[in-house]
Amino acid sequence: MGMMITESGSQDVGRSPGWGVPKALPSAWHSKCPGGCCFPLRLEAPESWWQRAHPELKTPAHSCARAPGTLEAPWAEEPGRAGCGSPWMDPLEDTLRRLREAFHAGRTRPAEFRAAQLRGLGCFLQENKQLLHDALAQDLHKSAFESEVSEVAISQGEVTLALRNLRAWMKDERVPKNLATQLDSAFIRKEPFGLVLIIAPWNYPLNLTLVPLVGALAAGNCVVLKPSEISKNVEKILAEVLPRYLDQSCFAVVLGGPQETGQLLEHRFDYIFFTGSPRVGKIVMTAAAKHLTPVTLELGGKNPCYVDDNCDPQTVANRVAWFRYFNAGQTCVAPDYVLCSPEMQERLLPALQSTITRFYGDDPQSSPNLGRIINQKQFQRLRALLGCGRVAIGGQSDESDRYIAPTVLVDVQETEPVMQEEIFGPILPIVNVRSLDEAIEFINRREKPLALYAFSNSSQVVKRVLTQTSSGGFCGNDGFMHMTLASLPFGGVGASGMGRYHGKFSFDTFSHHRACLLRSPGMEKLNALRYPPQSPRRLRMLLVAMEARGCSCTLL
């Protein structure tokens, strides 16, 4: 099975069901068959180790079975027929091969090359800022503020940080030695994995594509990027504009939907970085297991937000509302539901209403600061959730605008859909609990979330929630601002994900840390201690040499 691709604009006549919808691709992908037909050509590639590992990916040499110049869709033919456009053709493999060759030739290793790539990314952001803002507005109705703060600035910040620290991050790390290795050179070398695949989601289509990309490039990998087809406008820019700023022998963008992504995942990569839902995370990990490919999965979940009786309702309302309704709630780390006592709920509701009016005006639909739902499918899903519990605030929706009002639901049962799936929209259910203990127990009965929030004037209460639960990240008395700090690792635990990134953590995620020990070729007499025949005395000496620290600092 391969990706089906056509020349931009051609018709897909007679396409058999099951093949994905082809997309227009940058012209670099196409090579013309000597026979003159326009379909992508599969070239015989020199044997490389990954091809030997997968002989099933070898194809017959191209033979054009039809007259030059004909443009009929080849898949109208019976399957299995070799020739132009046969089912065995896989232009994607061409691209992957090309990237691997560039990697093996060492193109991406020098710091200068990596820095040039990073600078390219920085230029991409700066020179196309308006274009990106417009695309984000078209996809998600993001305000200039949100686009700048949560997409462009964050990406730019990561590029700047990586450029500033690249050489320091790349440096071999010397390590403490024991007596037996005193004369040796012992260090950890950071090496790129090779060919990295980044699969990005639609909710922060720039940020969640570029920030991992920064790490992968800084670490010296070749990268295949699969942006989300759902955020169409940003996808277009990433496919058509971004490659111009990067070395295309080491970077490629692959387009398509779930089917194409599935086909992509059948190929072997050296690392896969995925951001998306737990359901698809499992599919990615299963595909990765076939090749023993390591993965980072940034998934999601229902992020609880505990609100203690001892707090200022207006402050809490401001903070919770801002993080909930940012990007119209389509944020993996947004507070998903509130846990509080009925008394607190009574105080919180008017405060939330006041906050919402303050943020978005009396008619939120006309506010430039409120986003929209990405597409009809998500809109319909969210509209159905409005039927859960009872609407206390908001509840309006407009299908033509994919608009859902900032909403708060009360009297919600745990079994209702709004408490069963990650909401990912501007709806905030409130679930009542009688006590902190009950809240903690409620949280611990469920999957570990990506983020967890606790609001209280009492630092003891906040600390109790922190200590007695687990989550990817935690914030006391605020929302996900910690994500803006590149000094903090960002990642999930349990069903909310595995692995982490941001800042140096991205670099480390995309690097293999290779333990190295270099010994002198001489001074063989010193080694005599370990060779057989053994004696108890020698053993004792050897054990001492292994244990003793040459360096007084054992604190790593």
Added chain:
Amino acid sequence: MKDEPRSTNLFMKLDSVFIRKEPFGLVLIIAPWNYPLNLTLVPLVGALAAGNCMVLKPSEISQGTEKVLAEVLPQYLDQSCFAMVLGGPQETGQLLEHKLDYIFFTGSPRVGKIVMTAATKHLTPVTLELGGKNPCYVDDNCDPQTVANRVAWFRYFNAGQTCVAPDYVLCSPEMQERLLPALQSTITRFYGDDPQSSPNLGRIINQKQFQRLRTLLGCGRVAIGGQSNESDRYIAPTVLVDVQETEPVMQEEIFGPILPIVNVQSVDEAIEFINRREKPLALYAFSNSSQVVNQMLERTSSGSFGGNEGFTYISLPSVPFGGVGHSGMGRYHGKFTFDTFSHHRTCLLAPSGLEKLKEIRYPPYTDWNQQLLRWGMGSQSCSLL
């Protein structure tokens, strides 16, 4: 265990920002038979230190140690937080159907895939310490006796049943001529004229492995050793030459006291040979020239690397031990084990008041908001991590 404070930006100066290490919960360690104590206990140390509850599945193949681990070890641990599960592949398969919070596996790549696939069902993170064929490049520019000592010691230690042992040698035909007598001399020095009677040479773990290794003795041509004794599961320290890449001894991880030598004409050819194959767990290069050693290091990839030396780095808890590609994912030893079995949770504790300071981020937005927020976010005091 301590929380790690982290640097902040201007907007978070009043916040407490740190990374907290938390146990995952229920951890499964599946251990192999070749170093049945080490490869069971060293991960166990990390998992316990990180605060997890443990399920241990020792190898049923190393029966003697398995018995001790099953019957004696639990007496030393709190059995409400620790359990042993015994059995073979079937029982292990059943064990893997359950939900665990972390799985640590040491074994072959084939079984590693099975473990990772099972872990997928519950999105369980894994560390896989696998194996491969560890190349050992021997340059023309070296002292054959020194090299023979070092290579032989690491190859025949534990009768070759070591995941990081040099698996095969790459050298020129000329070097091979000098290496063979040196290897013979080393083997005699280490194990005497009759290695089978030396107390310093191990045996093959079981019949199945023994038969597999005995078959490999038929590859190429035996230059040194080659004897075997079925009743004793003994295989002599052996060196094979005239070996083809397509023969079984160059296709599977040897895991026995057999050392094939493959000829290459140059460093470049050696590097190309190595890079055509799966990334190994360990890679060795012997040369008097540090440039040659560095070339091997720079132009290849492997879990770990030894220049003019074998796997001594294993004794250093300050270096991470793990594979890459088919030789594994994740790493441990020392603090790396603790970190492997911990979830690093990002924590931010903000003051509940001082709301005025947060106002800047709330809508309705103005250009001024945006600029100030951007500036504040970008101002990290210490960007060097």
